[in-house]
Amino acid sequence: MKIFKLNKTNNGVKRSWFLVVASLVSGMATYAAMTPSGDANKFLILILLNLDLVLLISLIIIITKRVVNIWSRKKSGQLGAQLHSRVVVMFSLLAAAPAIVVAIFGAIFFTVGIENWFSAQVKNALNKSLSVSEAYFEQGQRQINIDAVDIAGIMNTSGILNNMNNLDIQKENNLKKLLNQLAYERNFTEVIIFDKNGNIVAESELSFLFKSNKRQALFDLVIETKRPAIEFSSSELDKTISAMSPVNFLGNHFIYISKFKDLRVISDINSVKTAVKNYRGVENKKEGLHITFTMVFIVVAVLLMFVAILMGLNFANGLVTPITNLANAAERVSMGDLKVRVPDNNNKDEIADLSKTFNKMTEQLDSQRNDLINTNNELERRIKFTETVLTGVTAGVLGLDKYGKIFLPNRRALDLLDLKKSINNSYLIDVVPEMSEIFTEITNSNQKIITKEIELIRNGKKIIIITTITAEKNKNEVLGYVVTFDDMTEFFKIQRVAAWSDVARRIAHEIKNPLTPIQLAAERIKRKYKNHISLEPEIFLSCISTIIRQVDGMRKMVNEFSAFARMPVPVFSKINLTNLVKEITSLSILSNENIKVDIKVPKTTLYAVIDENQIRQALQNIISNGINSMIERKNNASLENMLTVELKKNKNIFNIIVTDSGIGLPDNIRDDLTDPYVTSRKNGTGLGLAIVKKIMEDHSGTLELKNVEGNSGVCASLKFISKEELDKG
Structure with a gap:
């Protein structure tokens, strides 16, 4: 039984509904991840967008296949295709409209959110925060610069650095004490005095704990600019601000100081700078970001729209499928397919009842047709049996x-x-x-x-x-x-041959006996009276010669009658067939010098187990007929007298082909020439070809006669099998 269905399966419906649910979940998740109020996780958004694209492509493929299927069915004029297409369009539009509205409002809300991100209030707040942090930082730089210059002034005024080359232990201790006091009073981590070569002259007690590469960098900068310099470090290991200034205008000594900054304040300042930098970077990409997010929203919106269309297609298919199944099944029944059944959807409605009734009807029709087919098959079997018998x-x-x-x-x-x-x-x-x-x-x-x-x-x-x-x-x-x-053609021929054989035997018996006495009497009269006839002796001699010649002709005819009536049993022996063909052909044309002969034999000598005398007689008869035919064609001198004798062997069959350029075979008796006493020559007995045919039959062969193309001669073919080949077979 064949259940007819529309071009979809339950598995296909389940897959499409699974795709609808997955697309809805993915689309809503993407909207939630990209709304301004949400936490925009780029990695999550990228995953969701890739998932959306995969689902979108899948939806497009499924919907395209559905639409193409509906369109092809409609174009081919299938039943239900018009209704199906209209319902699909209606449901698709109804389902797609809400998705389009949601997409439009989502795009509007997203645009408003983008504008709020880059509003003037947000921009002013960030700029002011940056200004405050920069002012605080500049204040710290100015203060440490003032401290460095102030300490340099103190050193210069006190003259403690004069005559540093003759510095004794007392002066060195006093200098260190002063540096420690300044470090303590002003909360410095380091207070160091360098000479003009960059060597440390004196330093506070805790300076050895804070050795840093920035000392050398500040020293090089002060030497180059002849002005105080400041360095701020915000690394994890060194969060200090440092300054260096010349002690006097001669630039013989330099004071270096450093102090810690508040780590929390420094972190806040860095955060503000980073935030402002990122904000300005995003602001510069505002249009591109807007376009990107808009395209993403369009993708999601299109995804949801196709989801809605697929839902519409599924609803339309669910509504139209039972009706279409019935219509198509009815059409298939009208075409003679009684195996068709509509699927039972287990619904409790009128269409389901109609489907069950339809299936019951087709089942009954199918059963009745099977009975008819069985009956017809039985009739066909009887007919085939009859045909087999007749065959x-x-x-x-x-x-x-x-x-x-x-x-x-x-x-x-x-x-x-x-x-x-x-x-x-x-x-x-x-x-x-x-x-x-x-x-x-x-x-x-x-x-x-x-x-x-x-x-x-x-x-x-x-x-x-x-x-x-x-x-x-x-x-x-x-x-x-x-x-x-x-x-009955062959049967009648056999009857005629048998009848003619009996006639020939009787004629030969009745005629042969008196022929010899007649010939002897004529010869005796000729010898005895030829010298005694004085009145017209020529006539006497002519008459006697005619008698003798006619008797001789009658004797030959009687011999042919005897040969035809009582053909001897063939005596087989192994013969050189190649030499036999050459010999017979050469002897047959000795008295006909105006006839050209072409003998074609294989290079390898052919031997055959045959009756030599009978094959010789048959070939001589065929060649003689060809020569006589060319002689009778003497009035047509435009053709050359040509006799071709060819010997062939194909597997175990020998073939002697004799072709002449004579007058050809007459159409009216062509098929009867091998019958006894049928001849086309005036003086022919009609037994020659009959004897040749009998010889070929005794050698399990055939005689074939046909005119050469253009009626310019006869082609005679003697086909026979060697006796040893017959014995093997």
Whole structure:
């Protein structure tokens, strides 16, 4: 049983609904992740967008396949396609409209959110925060610079650095004490005095704990600019601010100081700077960001729209499918497909009841048709049995209806009539016009069986068939006819040959005995009286010679009669066939010098187990006929007298082909030339070719005669099998 369904399956519906749910969840998650109030996680958004694109492509593929399927069904004019397309369009529009509205409002809310991000209030607040942090930082730099200059002034005023080359221990201790006091009073981490070569002259007690590369950098900067310099460090290991200033205008000594800054304040200052930098970077990309987010929202909106369209398609299919299934199933039934069934959707509605009724109806129709098919198959089996029986019959059989139309020919009938195509439903008188007379006779009479001998011409060959027509009758009503016929051509030929053989034997017996005395008497009269005849002796001699010549001719004819009537049993021996063909051909043309001969034999000598005398007689007869034919064509001197004798061997079959350029075979007796006493020559006996045919039959061979193209001679073919090959076979 075949259940007819629309072009979808339950698995396909489940997949489409799963895709709808997944697309809805992914789309709403993307909206939530990208709204201004949300925490925009770039990695999460990227994953969701990739998922949206995959789902969108899947939706487009499914919807496109559905739409193309509906369009193709509509274009091909399938039942239900018009209704299906209208319902799909309606549901798709109804489902897509809310998705489009949501997408529009989502885009509006997103645009408002972007504008709020880059409003003047936010920009002013960030700029003021940056100004405050920069002012605080500059204040710290100014203060430490003032401290460095102030300490340099103190050192310069006190003169403590004068004569540093002769610095004694007391002065050194006093200098360190002063540096420690300044570091303590002003909360410095380091207070160091360098000479002009960058060597440390004196330093506070804790300076060794804060060795840093920035000392050398500040020293190089002060030496280069001749002005105080400041360095701020915010690394994890060094969060200090440092300053260096010349002690006097000579630049012989330099004071270096450093102090800690508040880590929390420094962190806040860095955060403000980073925030302002990021804000300005985003502000510069505002338009691109707007476009990017808009495109993302469009993708999500299109995704939701296609989700809505797919939902509309699913709802439309669910509504239209049962009706379409019924319509298409009904169409399939009208086309003869009674195996079709509509699916049972287990719904409790009128369409479900109609589907069940339809299935019950088609099941009954299918059962009834199966019964008819079984009956028909039984009839076909009987017909095939009859045909098989007829195939084994050697006769041709034709079954006719009462109007003479053929409905049952067997293979033998087609072969006998030389028909290549079917003749069923053809009329007998059209297929075999020669049978029209016998068919007309039985149709116009009350006879049940009529038999006649009919002569047919097929491919230029005459065949004789015995035809019998039997009428099948039920009371007086004709139901049909059976025509049987068989080829009796060979049978009649055998009868004629047998009859002629008997006649030849009788003629030879009756004529042969008096021929010798007649010839001897004529020769004796000639010898005894030729010198005694004085009155017209020439006539006397001519008459006697004629008697002798005619007797000799009659003796030859009697010999041929005897040879034909009583052909000797062939005596087989292994013969050099190549030399035999050359010898016979050469001897046959000795007295005909004006005839050219072409002998073609294989390079390898051919041997055959044959009766040499009979094959010699057959070949001599064929060559003699060719020579006589060319002599009779003497009035046509434009053609060259040419005799070709060719010897071939194909597998185990020998073939001697003799071709002449004589007058050719007459069309009216071509098929009968191998029959006894049929000849085209005036003085021919009509037994030569009959003897050749008999010799070939004794050698399991055939004699084939045909005109050369253009009727410029005859091609005779002697085909036979060597006796040793026959024994092997």
